[in-house]
Amino acid sequence: MTTSAIVQTQKLSKTYSGLNPVNKVDLRVQEGEIYGFLGPNGAGKTTTLKMLLGLIKPSEGTVKIFGESLNKYRLSILQRTGSLIESPSYYGHLTGLENMKIMQRLRNVPDKNVDEVLRIVRLENQKNKKADQYSLGMKQRLGIAIALLSFPKLLILDEPTNGLDPAGIGEIRELIKSLPARYGITVLLSSHLLSEVDQLATSVGIISEGSLLFQGSMTSLREKGNTTIYLKTGDNPKAEQLLLTQGYSPAQSESRLGFDNLEDANVAEMNKLLVEHNIPVTRIEERKKSLEDIFLELTGKERSL
Incomplete structure (x- = not known):
């Protein structure tokens, strides 16, 4: 102590x-x-x-x-x-x-x-x-x-x-x-x-x-709030298969692909790769967990503060 x-x-x-x-x-x-x-x-x-x-x-x-x-x-x-x-x-x-x-x-x-x-x-x-x-x-x-x-x-x-x-x-x-x-x-x-x-x-x-x-x-x-990058493309299943072959591990989230804690260079690389394979990238979005998200994750309960 x-x-x-x-x-x-x-x-x-x-x-x-x-x-x-x-x-x-x-x-x-x-x-x-x-x-x-x-x-x-x-x-x-x-x-x-x-x-x-x-x-x-x-x-x-x-x-x-x-x-x-x-x-x-x-x-x-x-x-x-x-x-x-x-x-x-x-x-x-x-x-x-x-x-x-x-x-x-x-x-x-x-x-x-x-x-x-x-x-x-x-x-x-x-x-x-x-x-x-x-x-x-x-x-x-x-x-x-x-x-x-x-x-x-x-x-x-x-x-x-x-x-x-x-x-x-x-x-x-x-x-x-x-x-x-x-x-x-x-x-x-x-x-x-x-x-x-x-x-x-x-x-x-x-x-x-x-x-x-x-x-x-x-x-x-x-710092417990990880940053997630979300990609939305013209063909998410095809984009997912392509990115898996390059060592990325996307997670499906509604109509988007999610990636945790990516560097800017990785985001640029993925974007370039998708475009080169004629998969249009329609949206790139960054989201960081709010303190409320972290609280709910810690407690495992969606209860109001």
Whole structure:
């Protein structure tokens, strides 16, 4: 295990009545990154995050945060961790500022922290309004402000843009992206939105039915998307037989021939060969798997994110 890993789990599992919502998950979140924990609703994301915070006891496996065992040093770990799990907790009859003041005393942080986090989440002009009167998006912002109050070394967010309008999503996205460089905060966030993780995360873990199917950088995930060249000709069966004799292995796809990971020189060679044999090439098309295609391939399921 690397010393720069902020979050490390080994065979982390949770069992309920014979079911395994989390099954032997090995998470590795490196210092200074934004780690997107991606999966459909019900995949095990929230259960995993709750175990990282000690809110749920694992059935099996270990959790280390900041290189320390959660079982032995939970209080010390939580003092350096901020979190927003499922939905914000607040006192509805109190104002946003009063809610923040209560958390300030519990966290033992200076007044300037309250002012700064309210400004960061753009609630400074709504701080004297009762929390019950906040919109869903404003309540989400209040929850994020509370999570940021101590400017923790690790911030764990469960679906952080839930309930926000498009403008609010953009603002929270920019806020999260700024945290590692500006405040030295490592971010672990869960989401069922592939587009959100794609725009935010530097690393990603894909979970489905409790199992971690992929973990690595966004770059390495994109590299799993092979490029395919599709050819459409005036006589596909004849073209296929000709190309097979030249060492190519075309795959039939509807009315086209498909080739994986060809160099430009190979494409030019095939085109020339077909034309020389009086087989008209009517279309050459390049397609690269999208992140959604890769996700569906990994999970083996066509389920919406």
